[in-house]
Amino acid sequence: MGVAIVTGASSGIGAALCRAFRNQGHFVVGLSRRDAPDADEHEVCDVSDRASVAAAAARILERHPQIAILVNNAGIPARGGFTDIDEDRIEVVTATNYLGSVWVFRAFEAALGRGSHVVNVVSVAGTVAAGPYSAAKHAQLAFSRSLAVELAPRGISVLTVNPGYVETDGFPQRGRHGLFDRIVVDPPLVAEKILEGIAKEKREMFVPGWYRPAAWIQALAPATVARLRGRRAHA
Numbered sequence: 001m002g003v004a005i006v007t008g009a010s011s012g013i014g015a016a017l018c019r020a021f022r023n024q025g026h027f028v029v030g031l032s033r034r035d036a037p038d039a040d041e042h043e044v045c046d047v048s049d050r051a052s053v054a055a056a057a058a059r060i061l062e063r064h065p066q067i068a069i070l071v072n073n074a075g076i077p078a079r080g081g082f083t084d085i086d087e088d089r090i091e092v093v094t095a096t097n098y099l100g101s102v103w104v105f106r107a108f109e110a111a112l113g114r115g116s117h118v119v120n121v122v123s124v125a126g127t128v129a130a131g132p133y134s135a136a137k138h139a140q141l142a143f144s145r146s147l148a149v150e151l152a153p154r155g156i157s158v159l160t161v162n163p164g165y166v167e168t169d170g171f172p173q174r175g176r177h178g179l180f181d182r183i184v185v186d187p188p189l190v191a192e193k194i195l196e197g198i199a200k201e202k203r204e205m206f207v208p209g210w211y212r213p214a215a216w217i218q219a220l221a222p223a224t225v226a227r228l229r230g231r232r233a234h235a
């Protein structure tokens with residue numbers, strides 16, 4: 001057991017992950033703008049701001065020069081499409097959900113040794129195209145998959161996690177999906193699956209697993225998906 005760094009530790013999936021890692025015996029350092037009471041230590045950090053990430057990482061690495069697990073989980077929603085979302089929101093969702101993962105990885109890279117793990121909490125939305133949030137998640141997915149290749153020779157594993165609907169403060173889901181409301185899960189399930197994925201050295205997972213076909217359909221038949229979804233939007 002070693003030190004686990006979790007971004008977005010103040011709420012939702014990140015807070016559940018802090019509790020799960022601590023239960024496993026890890027020492028958890030949480031990064032977020034608000035306090036993270038579920039972590040052993042907390043550093044204020046805005047992942048979209050390179051200077052803030054560098055400063056937080058420098059403080060943490062002075063105390064903990066070796067990191068066992070780094071989780072890029074911080075993220076914000078951006079409901080809507082490219083034709084209606086405010087431009088500032090498009091910029092901030094990209095800076096947080098995609099670039100935030102890149103800056104945090106780069107800041108902690110030197111402390112990741114052989115046998116360590118990087119976990120990127122992406123989304124099913126990173127595999128099915130639907131607006132600026134989804135575009136930022138597509139970029140984060142490409143980052144995560146690229147990193148898995150780049151870090152393999154150094155014995156560092158990279159796990160990409162694609163959750164479906166999870167009930168959290170930032171992403172309230174229940175009551176929004178009609179009959180599909182029952183498919184909404186809670187953060188502890190996602191945390192449990194992530195721990196399982198790390199233990200089994202998985203590379204990529206959907207939570208729950210049955211979201212995976214949605215990604216296959218989008219990848220195999222993008223024109224049909226665009227036609228059908230366009231027709232539905234028109235109707």
Ligand SMILES: NC(=O)c1ccc[n+]([C@@H]2O[C@H](COP(=O)([O-])OP(=O)(O)OC[C@H]3O[C@@H](n4cnc5c(N)ncnc54)[C@H](OP(=O)(O)O)[C@@H]3O)[C@@H](O)[C@H]2O)c1
Nearest residue numbers: 008010011012013033034046047074075123166168170171
């Ligand atoms: N909930 C879902 O349905 C769902 C589905 C798929 C993927 N995800 C992904 O899961 C991850 C966690 O989301 P969640 O559902 O647990 O939402 P949440 O409860 O709102 O938690 C989001 C966390 O991200 C942190 N955060 C946001 N912007 C930040 C920034 N600029 N710098 C540092 N931390 C920041 C927040 O902390 P502060 O506000 O304190 O900074 C908070 O701790 C996100 O990447 C999200 O895209 C969620």
